[in-house]
Amino acid sequence: MQIGVQIVFAFLLGVAFTSQFPHLDTFERSTYVVTLLLTVVSSALLATPVALHRGLFHRGAKIRIVALSARLAEIGLVFLALALNGVVLLLMDVVLGLTAAVTITTATLTMFTGLWFILPRALRRPTP
Numbered sequence: 001m002q003i004g005v006q007i008v009f010a011f012l013l014g015v016a017f018t019s020q021f022p023h024l025d026t027f028e029r030s031t032y033v034v035t036l037l038l039t040v041v042s043s044a045l046l047a048t049p050v051a052l053h054r055g056l057f058h059r060g061a062k063i064r065i066v067a068l069s070a071r072l073a074e075i076g077l078v079f080l081a082l083a084l085n086g087v088v089l090l091l092m093d094v095v096l097g098l099t100a101a102v103t104i105t106t107a108t109l110t111m112f113t114g115l116w117f118i119l120p121r122a123l124r125r126p127t128p
Helices: 002-015 026-056 062-096 098-124
Strands: none
């Protein structure tokens, strides 16, 4: 996941330095800024379990590390899904227009929600 976040972040950093960036409208610039910030937060959340492990290793905190790391990873996935969908929204708006962008982003957001959040919860339930 961390590599994916880094790739999205690198892409977003590059976008600001393209010749077309000054031509983005207010909505597209706002989408860009929010998406960039979502990517930064996602990166921080997904990397925190590593820092926790390094800082608390061999200190009898394994249960706390695992519990907190799992929660942080889940929250990080929410931010990553939002960031990825922000990229989809921005690119589709530039390429196809706002109506198509919203339609496609709704579909990709639904896909992420189903695959990353609903499916794991459904599989946690004991089978009869």
